[in-house]
Amino acid sequence: xxxxxxxxxxxxxxxxxxxxxxxxxxxxxxxxxxxxxxxxxxxxxxxxxxxxxxxxxxxxxxxxxxxxxxxxxxxxxxxxxxxxxxxxxxxxxxxxxxxxxxxxxxxxxxxxxxxxxxxxxxxxxxxxxxxxxxxxxxxxxxxxxxxxxxxxxxxxxxxxxxxxxxxxxxxxxxxxxxxxxxxxxxxxxxxxxxxxxxxxxxxxxxxxxxxxxxxxxxxxxxxxxxxxxxxxxxxxxxxxxxxxxxxxxxxxxxxxxxxxxxxxxxxxxxxxxxxxxxxxxxxxxxxxxxxxxxxxxxxxxxxxxxxxxxxxxxxxxxxxxxxxxxxxxxxxxxxxx
Amino acid sequence: xxxxxxxxxxxxxxxxxxxxxxxxxxxxxxxxxxxxxxxxxxxxxxxxxxxxxxxxxxxxxxxxxxxxxxxxxxxxxxxxxxxxxxxxxxxxxxxxxxxxxxxxxxxxxxxxxxxxxxxxxxxxxxxxxxxxxxxxxxxxxxxxxxxxxxxxxxxxxxx
Numbered sequence: 257x258x259x260x261x262x263x264x265x266x267x268x269x270x271x272x273x274x275x276x277x278x279x280x281x282x283x284x285x286x287x288x289x290x291x292x293x294x295x296x297x298x299x300x301x302x303x304x305x306x307x308x309x310x311x312x313x314x315x316x317x318x319x320x321x322x323x324x325x326x327x328x329x330x331x332x333x334x335x336x337x338x339x340x341x342x343x344x345x346x347x348x349x350x351x352x353x354x355x356x357x358x359x360x361x362x363x364x365x366x367x368x369x370x371x372x373x374x375x376x377x378x379x380x381x382x383x384x385x386x387x388x389x390x391x392x393x394x395x396x397x398x399x400x401x402x403x404x405x406x407x408x409x410x411x412x413x414x415x416x417x418x419x420x421x422x423x424x425x426x427x428x429x430x431x432x433x434x435x436x437x438x439x440x441x442x443x444x445x446x447x448x449x450x451x452x453x454x455x456x457x458x459x460x461x462x463x464x465x466x467x468x469x470x471x472x473x474x475x476x477x478x479x480x481x482x483x484x485x486x487x488x489x490x491x492x493x494x495x496x497x498x499x500x501x502x503x504x505x506x507x508x509x510x511x512x513x514x515x516x517x518x519x520x521x522x523x524x525x526x527x528x529x530x531x532x533x534x535x536x537x538x539x540x541x542x543x544x545x546x547x548x549x550x551x552x553x554x555x556x557x558x559x560x561x562x563x564x565x566x567x568x569x570x571x572x573x574x575x576x577x578x579x580x581x582x583x584x585x586x587x588x589x590x591x592x593x
Numbered sequence: 594x595x596x597x598x599x600x601x602x603x604x605x606x607x608x609x610x611x612x613x614x615x616x617x618x619x620x621x622x623x624x625x626x627x628x629x630x631x632x633x634x635x636x637x638x639x640x641x642x643x644x645x646x647x648x649x650x651x652x653x654x655x656x657x658x659x660x661x662x663x664x665x666x667x668x669x670x671x672x673x674x675x676x677x678x679x680x681x682x683x684x685x686x687x688x689x690x691x692x693x694x695x696x697x698x699x700x701x702x703x704x705x706x707x708x709x710x711x712x713x714x715x716x717x718x719x720x721x722x723x724x725x726x727x728x729x730x731x732x733x734x735x736x737x738x739x740x741x742x743x744x745x746x747x748x749x750x751x752x
Binding site: 293320382410453454472511530531582 | 702704726732
């Protein structure tokens with residue numbers, strides 16, 4: 257039996273005008289970036305445990321900023337916008353400045369993600385494509401344009417340790433991509449089908465062998481990677497892994513689930529839902545890896561007064577969570593077991 | 594957009610408008626909190642103009658009070674609308690207009706769901722999915738041309 261924990265509100269961060277779409281922690285967990293429909297990026301830092309805006313990045317985009325992503329080294333921020341571009345901000349001059357703009361998508365860019373090495377960047381768009389960019393000496397070159405999805409692509413996320421990419425789409429599927437070593441082009445090596453509506457977000461666990469996805473179908477799904485030559489006899493093709501849905505959490509969320517994050521420190525899963533609730537799930541201690549069981553250990557009603565759009569565990573401080581909402585607020589929470 | 598050139602539904606059936614709402618004494622009393630009800634939501638959207646006819650959505654029976662569900666305590670507003678013909682290409686625009694009007698008129702606590710009356714449009718599932726995707730709705734509402742068309746639909750009838 258698992259005991260319920262509680263989510264303690266540490267601070268409301270107000271400053272954005274209108275809906276806040278996304279938040280991202282600095283890799284050291286010392287600051288937080290947020291973005292939204294006001295076309296700005298705010299950087300927040302805690303001074304004497306009080307979070308304040310230390311920087312506001314403006315004039316990088318002409319429309320809504322849908323997502324921000326901090327590079328693994330912490331020196332860059334990438335921002336994906338409805339204006340069809342992705343901006344790269346760096347602080348070489350001391351202040352964050354937009355020194356590169358990645359163009360090419362036909363319409364709204366929905367998500368951006370850095371690979372663990374920081375050398376690769378992925379973007380995705382309503383134009384149904386996923387683009388992979390190579391970053392070298394502050395130059396960004398498109399390495400591949402992948403048209404594997406049949407609809408609007410909502411989210412891209414890199415594997416925590418390898419150059420493997422996952423994307424989630426309005427076409428209800430998740431796709432996995434890898435670079436083909438022979439012709440060095442990126443291809444879709446596997447399609448994850450099980451959700452019955454838009455897949456809004458995904459997150460790998462710390463090993464990268466498991467993934468959690470969330471959907472408009474109000475379910476959370478856990479996927480397990482089966483590598484080529486796996487001992488339990490799951491068949492694979494071309495030496496590529498297959499991913500199987502090994503657990504579906506249904507009946508917990510009452511509306512669309514917009515975001516999910518799998519904590520690399522504690523293994524806890526947090527979800528952001530259109531019913532204004534933040535929920536936390538924990539794997540049972542006797543859980544079988546091929547048929548795992550997860551339980552909800554926290555449900556924070558009215559975490560926000562409107563839809564929760566984004567939520568993320570602090571990568572350095574176990575238990576700390578940030579969330580962002582249509583209500584215009586970013587909130588800092590602490591999960592107590 | 595050349596939507597006035599070829600009318601899809603040349604001779605739509607007309608429906609009688611409902612009577613004006615009778616305001617009760619309790620409703621006029623500022624000290625009594627009165628919850629939103631289906632009639633109130635209906636009044637917000639009944640006078641939206643059809644994109645191609647000089648008629649309101651009420652007159653075309655696209656919106657009806659009995660297809661509106663309101664649960665004020667749970668912040669839920671569900672509106673079903675009926676396109677005049679099953680292959681109506683204006684259905685998304687009509688749905689967006691209803692969404693925008695409710696977005697502007699209702700307090701932000703409400704979760705608004707706008708859907709096609711089941712069985713009344715050939716692309717019902719795809720249209721419902723699009724109207725329910727708030728990210729795509731948000732992106733559409735940043736398109737100034739589209740917003741102008743929608744504003745023309747939701748403004749007080751000019752005919």
